[in-house]
Amino acid sequence: MTTLASPDRSIRKGGQAKRHGRGLTGLLLVSAPVMLLGWLIIYPIFNAIGRTLFVKGDAGVRFGFDSYHQFLTDGYSLSNLWLTLWVTAVCAALLMATCLPLALYLRFAKSRVAALVQGLALFPMFVPSVILAYALIRTIGPNGAVDLVLNAVGLPKINSPYLTPWGPIIGLVWDNIPLTTLMLVAGLGGVSDNAVEAARDAGARHFALLRHIILPQIGNAMLVVLSFTVLSIFSAFTLPYVLGPASPEMMGPFMQRTFSQVLDTRMAVTQAVITFIICAGFGAFYVRSIAKNREARR
Amino acid sequence: MTSQISRRGLLKTAALSSATLAMPRIALAADGFVNVYTGSDSNISDFWTNVILPGFRAVNADAKVRVVDAGDGAGLRAIADRAMAALGTSNDPQVDLFEAYTPDQTAGSIDAGLWVNFAEANVDGWGRVNPAAKQTDFDLPYRGSQVLLAYDATRVSAEDAPKTWDEMTAWIHANPGQFIYNRPDKGGSGGNFVRRAIHEANGRDPMKFTLANYSDAYAAETLPGAWGILNALAPSLYEGGSYSSGNTQSIQLLAQGVVTMTPVWSDQVLQALNMGVLPETTGLVQLQDLALCGGFSRITVPTNASHQDVAMQLVNYVLSEEVQSKIITELGGFPGVSWDHVDAALREKYKDVIPASIPTFPGGDWDAAINDGWYRYVAPGISRG
Numbered sequence: 001m002t003t004l005a006s007p008d009r010s011i012r013k014g015g016q017a018k019r020h021g022r023g024l025t026g027l028l029l030v031s032a033p034v035m036l037l038g039w040l041i042i043y044p045i046f047n048a049i050g051r052t053l054f055v056k057g058d059a060g061v062r063f064g065f066d067s068y069h070q071f072l073t074d075g076y077s078l079s080n081l082w083l084t085l086w087v088t089a090v091c092a093a094l095l096m097a098t099c100l101p102l103a104l105y106l107r108f109a110k111s112r113v114a115a116l117v118q119g120l121a122l123f124p125m126f127v128p129s130v131i132l133a134y135a136l137i138r139t140i141g142p143n144g145a146v147d148l149v150l151n152a153v154g155l156p157k158i159n160s161p162y163l164t165p166w167g168p169i170i171g172l173v174w175d176n177i178p179l180t181t182l183m184l185v186a187g188l189g190g191v192s193d194n195a196v197e198a199a200r201d202a203g204a205r206h207f208a209l210l211r212h213i214i215l216p217q218i219g220n221a222m223l224v225v226l227s228f229t230v231l232s233i234f235s236a237f238t239l240p241y242v243l244g245p246a247s248p249e250m251m252g253p254f255m256q257r258t259f260s261q262v263l264d265t266r267m268a269v270t271q272a273v274i275t276f277i278i279c280a281g282f283g284a285f286y287v288r289s290i291a292k293n294r295e296a297r298r
Numbered sequence: 299m300t301s302q303i304s305r306r307g308l309l310k311t312a313a314l315s316s317a318t319l320a321m322p323r324i325a326l327a328a329d330g331f332v333n334v335y336t337g338s339d340s341n342i343s344d345f346w347t348n349v350i351l352p353g354f355r356a357v358n359a360d361a362k363v364r365v366v367d368a369g370d371g372a373g374l375r376a377i378a379d380r381a382m383a384a385l386g387t388s389n390d391p392q393v394d395l396f397e398a399y400t401p402d403q404t405a406g407s408i409d410a411g412l413w414v415n416f417a418e419a420n421v422d423g424w425g426r427v428n429p430a431a432k433q434t435d436f437d438l439p440y441r442g443s444q445v446l447l448a449y450d451a452t453r454v455s456a457e458d459a460p461k462t463w464d465e466m467t468a469w470i471h472a473n474p475g476q477f478i479y480n481r482p483d484k485g486g487s488g489g490n491f492v493r494r495a496i497h498e499a500n501g502r503d504p505m506k507f508t509l510a511n512y513s514d515a516y517a518a519e520t521l522p523g524a525w526g527i528l529n530a531l532a533p534s535l536y537e538g539g540s541y542s543s544g545n546t547q548s549i550q551l552l553a554q555g556v557v558t559m560t561p562v563w564s565d566q567v568l569q570a571l572n573m574g575v576l577p578e579t580t581g582l583v584q585l586q587d588l589a590l591c592g593g594f595s596r597i598t599v600p601t602n603a604s605h606q607d608v609a610m611q612l613v614n615y616v617l618s619e620e621v622q623s624k625i626i627t628e629l630g631g632f633p634g635v636s637w638d639h640v641d642a643a644l645r646e647k648y649k650d651v652i653p654a655s656i657p658t659f660p661g662g663d664w665d666a667a668i669n670d671g672w673y674r675y676v677a678p679g680i681s682r683g
Binding site: 065076079086137141142143144163164241242244245246247249257260261262263264 | 346370371372375472481483536537540541543544547550551554556665666669670673674676679
């Protein structure tokens with residue numbers, strides 16, 4: 001019960017135990033997933049990049065950036081990419097705005113209501129997105145449940161987000177609440193009650209507490225949360241497909257359509273590579289923050 | 299120490315036994331089942347499982363037939379690619395019959411001899427197949443459906459329901475926000491609405507478009523007119539140019555009273571009416587100047603199928619009067635055979651709705667050109683940017 005016991009200490013111990021011996025067993029254990037990763041992910045990445053750069057023509061194999069040039073000069077493709085980036089940014093901002101207060105509440109509340117709130121916050125995790133999409137059509141869709149209620153009390157109908165970019169945004173935010181909240185709560189676990197209480201004793205108000213005590217300690221967790229949500233929203237398919245507008249499309253449905261309807265596999269792969277490069281940028285953020293974390297703990 | 303060894307031993311045995319358990323699963327493909335692949339909606343796979351296969355037992359009591367849902371056309375294409383790759387090798391393509399597939403979707407497959415030629419294969423029913431529905435000798439049209447306009451009859455009277463494209467255009471502009479059609483690649487009801495606009499822009503002559511006459515230049519000449527027509531409609535459509543993401547979603551919007559009129563598949567709307575999804579007060583109308591396109595679902599059989607004999611028995615059975623009549627009564631579709639070859643009582647009952655001809659639009663390269671063109675030139679619209 002020493003007040004200074006921070007989670008860091010136990011992790012340091014675990015790290016030292018790992019370094020002593022059993023190195024080979026560790027390598028063997030990790031070799032299976034690494035091999036799977038190489039076969040199912042690393043190889044396809046290079047295969048895809050190769051297929052976009054090298055084209056088999058009548059005069060042998062030809063090298064060229066023409067498919068990338070075609071994508072980057074095609075206004076239609078670019079507007080799809082912008083929409084995807086915009087939806088991702090809006091979703092990430094909305095997720096932070098809803099999940100941070102939620103996570104703070106779950107971290108510091110001690111009441112029984114908190115358990116109920118936690119259950120509710122995790123509920124979306126167990127709802128498949130197709131079900132969610134149709135449920136949203138029936139509730140906030142045109143003449144849906146919300147409209148019926150509003151109509152019953154004599155209010156005008158809502159401007160339904162169905163078939164506009166806001167349709168998938170609402171769905172994606174709802175769908176990503178559990179994971180975001182969980183990761184933020186985990187990050188907040190590192191903030192000790194004592195530090196908070198000490199600051200309170202020193203007269204810190206709520207906002208000052210958040211800004212000077214809590215946020216500096218969960219910066220890393222927030223970065224991880226952001227990169228995770230960006231990655232999952234960027235590649236979203238079902239919700240933009242069912243709830244979104246016909247045009248502009250998000251990259252997920254756009255790639256699928258280029259592949260299976262337009263039958264332009266090379267362009268579909270090019271779109272995938274461009275999407276991948278953007279996502280890899282956010283992935284790098286995540287890897288960097290993890291590496292920094294490790295370094296700091298050593 | 300001993301406990302550790304025994305634990306390892308246990309793990310080893312577990313791994314071995316699970317491997318042996320997995321083996322018969324891998325070998326399942328050669329288990330004597332006849333594989334029927336479908337990419338259609340669940341009402342079709344249900345029809346195969348609950349109507350066709352039980353009846354087929356009277357023909358061949360020993361055959362074990364399995365209906366596999368490939369999801370959609372792209373799923374079927376992947377299976378056809380597998381059959382194509384297995385052609386000329388001793389590998390089992392693990393597919394014996396495609397429920398709705400056309401040979402043109404796998405490039406070069408006809409020339410390579412991947413498909414059974416029904417005209418030469420001694421299929422009893424081939425002569426009964428509706429000549430208007432035939433496309434090649436390698437695909438067998440066994441059920442048809444047409445696209446109609448469905449409308450809320452409490453808001454539009456039967457006399458006011460549009461009977462021509464011009465009347466429909468006038469109605470849409472007079473009732474802004476009350477019409478929607480789905481994206482052409484996401485379902486045939488919207489897809490054939492778009493194709494009807496292409497017919498409208500090209501003198502209402504379906505003969506102008508064939509599987510063989512596609513070229514980029516010809517498409518560039520014939521399609522932009524349709525984009526103009528559809529763009530002109532857009533501001534008066536639901537939400538000033540929104541397009542639903544499938545056949546079902548259009549029906550849902552009609553059912554929720556959000557729109558008053560939408561194109562629908564005949565079989566799907568009849569089913570929706572039977573199930574009460576759409577109210578009794580739903581009206582159906584077909585354009586009289588030129589009908590909205592319909593389509594036939596075509597069976598194909600790969601020549602390297604390991605159970606080709608059973609697949610051909612199945613083909614014969616599907617063309618029998620028994621199944622063809624049930625396509626009308628149970629499925630709400632049209633028979634693939636000429637109407638003379640269905641139950642006489644049914645023919646009498648449906649004589650008013652039997653279309654004299656269902657215009658069709660060829661697939662092949664046209665599909666990609668139409669769908670992508672629509673996304674580029676119509677979907678972005680003017681008002682919604």
